[in-house]
Amino acid sequence: MTHSQISRLLGAPLEWEHGYPSRDAMTLVTVSNGQGEKSVLISSRGIRVVDSTEYVLAPRERVIAKRNPVKDALQISTKVAGWLVVSILLLFTCANVAGLVDSRVVLTGSMIPSINPGDLVISASPTRLKPDKGDVVIYTGKKFDGTTVASFAHRIIGGNAVSGFEVKGDNNPNPDVQKPVLSEIEGVVFFIIPLVGKLLSPQVFILLLLCGFGIWLIVDAFRDEE
Template sequence: MLQQPIFEDEPSSQIWLQGSSLEADSNILVSLTSAGEVRSVFISNQGVQEIVAAQLVDAAPEPQGVATQQKYVRVKKVMSFSGYALAISLMVFAGLSFTGNVKARIVLTGSMAPAISTGDVIVTMPITRKAPQVDDVIAYQAKRFNGENVAVFSHRIIGGDIENGFIVKGDANKSPDPQKPKADDILGVVFFVIPFIGNLLTPKALFLLVPSFFGIWLILDAMRNVE
């Protein structure tokens, strides 16, 4: 007869086991309920140990394919949310662009690195809505000395004023631009930069992206149909 307290904090709780000893692989789980509280002990040839009974209960295995289906559902939700967010953003941007409130341009050189890199997209606002100031980055129409248009530059204002012309300079350039853009030359003030996305809008990148998106769609469709 083996007599031993069940719980160390309650010496009066006793357990009796009939027999001289337990087999080497014998295990007993005892659960007691009192006033809505459940306490359990695990009895083995190593002694008595209080445990949480749920720790010894194995969860039922998931049916084959359930985990894959759940992953697909999560991926689908993320992609759906991303798609809706992108669609709404494009609609808002299209509306603002149509009204002339904002314009987007792809940066083709690294003259403004590291603040703005090649392939970034800058979003500008007309000077009628945002007055250019020193330290702002502006997009302006660069011209030759004979007045012929050359290209659109996006450089930072480091001095001057809108009446006499701003002194502008690329952050990565050693000297200011020879032209001092005035109000008629300024196409907008940069207020937002989208990194890298311009690299995906070239014909070569689009040629690679379209098949990639189609491939992703096929993979997701295959995951959805897993039995």
């Protein structure tokens, strides 16, 4: 029995010390790595390669789980999707802070079905995105005396930047009385995210937090089992 023989069979350098065991004494040596495991049985008859599961049950920390292609693909997809969402949110936040875009939650149903209450509309300044017929614009609504009322998101159906745009809510029977000029156009809508405004309500936000915590517990439990 030599060190080199054991090391060669197991594929790993080992230092082996032994005394004078009884004739029936046997020793099982197992070496495991990412490719699997190898075992040798040392007895008075010599050394031979064996399957360790025929002699002992491997402890949990030494059991090498088989790779699951579906699970691996799911984990990679989840990570990619997560980083993609984070990147988009970060990019949007930077653009919003820099004043390149603006975001608002629609509160009324005047633009149904194109835009519903609770939808988030993202707009760009009219100096960056020229308003034209068919575009949905956000304009400053005013009374006849010039007092500001609120901001409205309606569609341009006619007019021009000089004499004023004719605007109308898709769900309204008649055009708006006010014809906003270019200086009253706050932004031109170029992207709509449905239902985001409703998700920002306190009740829904708390519910999402609880759901997220529950998902985290489930994922953590599966990790422990592995």
